[in-house]
Amino acid sequence: MTTATETKLPRINMPLPGPKAKEVIEYDKKFISPSLFREYPLVAERGYGAIIEDPDGNTFLDFAAGIAVCSTGHCHPHVVQAIQKQAAELIHIAGTDFYHRHMPQLAERLVATMPKSHHYKVFFGNSGTEAVEGAIKLARYATRRDKLIAFYGCFHGRTLGSLSLTASKSTQRKYFGTLLGGVEHIPFPYAYRCALGHTKETCGGEIIELLEEQILKRLFAPEEVAAIIVEPIQGEGGFIPAPAFFLRELQRICNKHGIMLILDEVQSGMGRTGKMWAYDHAGITPDIVLTAKGLGSGMPISAFIAKESVMQWKPGSHGTTYGGNPVCIASAMATLDLIQGGLMANARKMGEYIFGKINDWPSRFKIVGDVRGKGLMVGVEIVRDQRTKEKAPDLRDKVIVGAFHRGLLTLESGENSIRISPPLIIDEEQADCAIRIMEESIREAEKSL
Numbered sequence: 001m002t003t004a005t006e007t008k009l010p011r012i013n014m015p016l017p018g019p020k021a022k023e024v025i026e027y028d029k030k031f032i033s034p035s036l037f038r039e040y041p042l043v044a045e046r047g048y049g050a051i052i053e054d055p056d057g058n059t060f061l062d063f064a065a066g067i068a069v070c071s072t073g074h075c076h077p078h079v080v081q082a083i084q085k086q087a088a089e090l091i092h093i094a095g096t097d098f099y100h101r102h103m104p105q106l107a108e109r110l111v112a113t114m115p116k117s118h119h120y121k122v123f124f125g126n127s128g129t130e131a132v133e134g135a136i137k138l139a140r141y142a143t144r145r146d147k148l149i150a151f152y153g154c155f156h157g158r159t160l161g162s163l164s165l166t167a168s169k170s171t172q173r174k175y176f177g178t179l180l181g182g183v184e185h186i187p188f189p190y191a192y193r194c195a196l197g198h199t200k201e202t203c204g205g206e207i208i209e210l211l212e213e214q215i216l217k218r219l220f221a222p223e224e225v226a227a228i229i230v231e232p233i234q235g236e237g238g239f240i241p242a243p244a245f246f247l248r249e250l251q252r253i254c255n256k257h258g259i260m261l262i263l264d265e266v267q268s269g270m271g272r273t274g275k276m277w278a279y280d281h282a283g284i285t286p287d288i289v290l291t292a293k294g295l296g297s298g299m300p301i302s303a304f305i306a307k308e309s310v311m312q313w314k315p316g317s318h319g320t321t322y323g324g325n326p327v328c329i330a331s332a333m334a335t336l337d338l339i340q341g342g343l344m345a346n347a348r349k350m351g352e353y354i355f356g357k358i359n360d361w362p363s364r365f366k367i368v369g370d371v372r373g374k375g376l377m378v379g380v381e382i383v384r385d386q387r388t389k390e391k392a393p394d395l396r397d398k399v400i401v402g403a404f405h406r407g408l409l410t411l412e413s414g415e416n417s418i419r420i421s422p423p424l425i426i427d428e429e430q431a432d433c434a435i436r437i438m439e440e441s442i443r444e445a446e447k448s449l
């Protein structure tokens with residue numbers, strides 16, 4: 001519900017950034033680390049629903065959702081109320097030392113989303129990278145092996161362990177020195193650029209062969225491999241879904257060799273694809289699942305969920321001060337209420353609605369090479385030439401910046417793709433508005449071809 005001063009659609013009243021936004025940007029420049037990468041000068045003052053308002057009173061339709069974090073939209077009343085209530089009762093206790101009922105309550109709800117064939121247990125942290133770090137440690141502990149296999153294009157975080165798995169952009173690794181040893185990367189199935197001409201359903205068979213016939217025979221003995229970690233839909237890498245058969249093949253290989261299959265659902269999970277976890281579309285049973293972002297609707301919380309048979313480490317092996325913070329848990333419980341109470345179904349419905357309207361973009365726009373994704377994880381790849389598929393990051397940036405100036409927030413992804421990941425609350429009117437803005441911005445970028 002919107003109030004008199006609230007709107008559902010964007011309204012830009014001036015050239016951006018406006019005067020008050022400019023002040024904040026200058027202030028930020030003085031004090032904030034320059035390593036942060038801002039694609040365009042959005043300054044957020046408040047948020048509600050799918051709308052962000054800047055300090056000059058401009059409103060933006062937020063189809064970025066703080067990198068797929070604000071799953072329930074901005075400041076959903078149910079989430080705000082849960083946070084406020086918990087903040088008045090207990091803010092912190094350190095779940096690593098003491099008990100509080102909310103930790104097992106949220107864990108039970110997360111476990112209930114997992115395959116029924118196994119019992120699972122949960123470890124709470126604060127961020128995606130922390131879930132990845134914990135999962136690396138758990139996989140090593142459980143298997144007593146240390147080798148790890150990840151994929152080119154993947155993003156698993158920026159702390160030194162997770163960064164060793166991340167193979168997205170070299171800037172993210174440059175000058176940070178030696179990372180974890182024993183990590184091997186293999187290609188990710190990327191149907192649009194499949195050298196063998198396979199489809200979105202069939203691409204990747206040769207990667208499975210590479211893994212079995214080369215990596216596990218010539219580089220790593222399988223009995224030394226602790227885990228294979230994969231994003232079921234590459235997020236940072238370009239919103240590229242792995243085919244279902246590919247994930248099932250990874251599961252087969254992992255089962256055969258006692259390797260942990262870790263599904264990084266930090267970006268793709270929490271109902272965004274129309275099912276709770278993106279791996280649910282492939283019907284597999286992972287050993288460890290990672291979640292963060294959409295779990296807390298903006299409060300910092302992450303978790304790794306592992307089969308009980310895997311999570312057998314001894315007290316003191318792993319811990320954290322803030323993980324399982326009561327206020328973050330309250331936010332996550334309220335988020336789950338909303339996701340399971342209708343938003344996941346809405347993500348499926350609105351995803352179908354959006355894809356139904358944009359699937360033909362490659363035939364309508366010269367610079368759109370590919371449209372892909374699932375539910376409300378929508379990727380659009382921008383190319384200079386559809387025939388050669390030459391990547392066009394400059395045109396991609398023009399589309400994103402053009403959309404911003406028209407009041408739509410999106411993000412870049414991969415070298416030359418756009419990621420559209422709205423909150424799961426959006427309706428058809430908002431989807432239509434975003435599509436119209438995207439089309440105008442694509443048309444404008446095409447003029448510079």
Ligand SMILES: Cc1ncc(COP(=O)(O)O)c(C=O)c1O
Pocket residue numbers: 067127128129130132155156157158231235236264265266267268292293
């Ligand atoms: C799939 C995936 N894993 C891990 C991370 C790291 O999460 P965080 O930035 O919360 O550390 C991200 C962040 O974008 C992600 O997309």
